[in-house]
Amino acid sequence: MRKLSLLGAALAAALAAGALAVTLGFGSSHREAPLSSLDPTGDDTDLYAFTAPDAPGSLTLVANWIPFEDPAGGPNFYRFDDRAAYYLNIDNTGDGQADVRYRFKFRTRVRNPNSFLYALPGVTGIGDSKLNVVQTYSVTRERYRNGREVSSRQVASGLPVAPNNVGPKTIPNYDAVAAQAIRTVRGGGKVFAGQADDPFFVDLGTAFDAINIRNGTGNAGGGKDDLAGYNVHSIVLQVPEAQVTRDARPVAAANAANAVVGVWASTERETVSVTGRGGSRRARTEEVQVSRLGNPLVNEVVIPLGQKDKFNATEPKDDLKNFGKYVLSPELAKVMNVLFPGVNAPTTNRTDIVQALLTGIPGLTQIRAGAPPTDTLKINLGTAPSPSPKRFGVLAGDTQGFPNGRRLADDVTDIELRVIAGFLKGNKVPLGDGVDQNDKPFRATFPYVAPPAAGFDSQLKRTEPAHAPTPADPAGV
């Protein structure tokens, strides 16, 4: 289950809840698993793409898995799935097919299989043998042309995953240990994988009460960040622009022909032959895509109920064929009109949303003229990092923000609410969820995400302080 925008959750979840949250009688009555419908290691929860101020010639990607890692409970052994392959995909030709893929494969080793401990107290380094459960990974860079793989090169291997932050007795100087997980990549660039603070921020609980056109619309703080204090597992990759552009050259300016790329995260897992002998139509070790994520919105706004599974199994190149007819009349706009009378969100012909997210905004995030609609997060690598970023991104005139890529601090929830209400069509409504920022500050240097909370000092549900209402037009906020 991914983190979803406040209202965006409605659609995917309606399906998720209704169709998916079922009991599973695995044969006899004692084999019932309440939550097997979730796939924490397979479902991408968030994807960010931005030009970091301290790395202006590079593309930085942050992709997260395993939501709601509770630092205060559990044995804290969260880890990537060794049998999954995690991908960061880049389309630089605008056809919805990956031209460059970074493939992450993990391997877990338990030093002492008889021990249940994650680690003995006093871990001082990432290679410390006191760490009992150790996960390492490799990174492979694959190049494709028209959907066919043309090269594959391992660019890193045997890298350590930053451990779970189990607590100050076990890992006294956690930040220093986790920093040892920052590694370089052959061909240039940096990489990090491991536990991190969940960078998403949203009020699921009380925002709904607070959002009322008459009494305040979530634009004045006061919301509770329901994801504050939770961790995730992140992959952070930073590579020179030339590694991802169409012509393998750096980007000279925002209007350069190679300036825009579309990115998405995906997860694949091996299928198996049920009998263990043969009999799968797919080859025994064939990988099946179990999820993908481009924009933090499309699967909720555009994809109707009953199609979410298909969305996860398909690729951006087929989005027009598979989901084209649903694009123009997003159900979420209708939801909004009922929930917030007076908003008057346009419910049909939402070419503005199509453009903002799927085809790209001409002159800003279009990979090429006439690019078909595909759910990839498009980023113009020629847009310089903003000296004073605005959380409302493009809506506030900060063209380096979402939907031109997505920075960690971009308030996607508020942006989405306003876009759905019709901001880009001139219908500006001061909506929001009352939560404006993450509970922890992001870092100015790689890997940018905040370090994970330890059980010892984690605090859940931060309340956003009240502030002066953010106007319907958030320029300058």
Added chain:
Amino acid sequence: MSMRLLSRLLPVALAAFAVTLAVLALGRDGSGEGRAGRPAALPQALAPRASTDERIRVLQDTVRAAPTRAAGYTLLADAYLQKVRESGDASFYARAQQAVDRALRLDPGDAGALTQRGSLALARHDFRAGLRDARRARALAPDVNKPFGVLVDALLELGRYRDAGRALQAMVDRRPDLAAYARVSYFRELHGDLDGAVAAMRLAAGAGGEVPESDAYVRTLLGGLELQRGRVGAARHEYRRALLSVPGYPAAQAGLARVDVARGDLGGAISRLRRVVDRLPLPEHVIALGEAELAAGRPAAARRDLALVRAEQRLLGRSGVNTDVELAIFEADHGRPQRAIALARRAWTAARSVRSADALGWALTRAGRPRAALPWARRALALGSRDPSFLYHAGIAARDAGHRAQARACLRRAVAGRAALSALNGPRAVRALDALR
């Protein structure tokens, strides 16, 4: 149930919360019902760490506020089912049924509601109804994966193993995840491939990412497989690991009780099982307790506890749960074999599975008709199952029918997995084998 387990319901709670929005705002035809005001305080109870009780309360409010929307009732039914799982209180099945029936009256074509109703049917062991609903959900929503789980489970329980295998292969090919891998494990186990079952369950463990409740569930199943493989130490490791993830997880505690028995610590097993039964009085745990007491030479306590079983089965029956197979085995072991035969025949008519066949064979054996029992015992083993219980039953039937070599072969294999047998049947299998040598 631990708060940590409940807190892991957050994603489902989020889903539930979000669906309240859709429920309130949006009908299937896209028309929103004009609503004055806003739903008060709904999402607060679905914030992180909402318990099942809170979830139920909120969803009850939701359906009151939006009584014409199917989705809320579907969710409510699911919450009631979760309540049964956590508490063992089968009375919630009826409420779940009401809720999902309501959903389907409002929208007979709602694939999610059909899938939910199918799951409920399976939980009550009405496998044909489960199959019907799963098929219909598949037809209505061919792109949704969830009905596959219900479909596979129904086919397996109905004894349609080839169809189940095909459906399961389609399921795992569509999406290899915990739900699919765990079923692959079960399928392999049914066919006697214990090593393959363990391998598939380890895939499920990886897919679960060691999120506590997935972890506890998968580890407990792994423990059971290890017991069947005769690896008591490995089983103990898995059960203890499960309990680390979710302290007090009843199925893992029950597994540790089996480990106690295997190590000759009947007293330990009995106290452990009593704690399990106090918390989650499922018949299978009560039977395990009663049989441990019998093995420990405490017949009065055993009588008292085993008397509970019939009462519980009656309660379950009143809640619409079909317990024919379980009750047949119980009657064969501790009650009236004639009644066991009747129950098992009924179970076979309803579902021609290896479990029903095993129950009927055992009932006939205990009724003194081993020659009639033999074909049934053979059917139970036709897939190649290594279930020690099936093998023990088959061995005794063969022995009583005078087929000593066959008896020895079955009992030898039963004894190899005796850690997975009850405190009573484990030693009985050993003694029976010894007597045949």
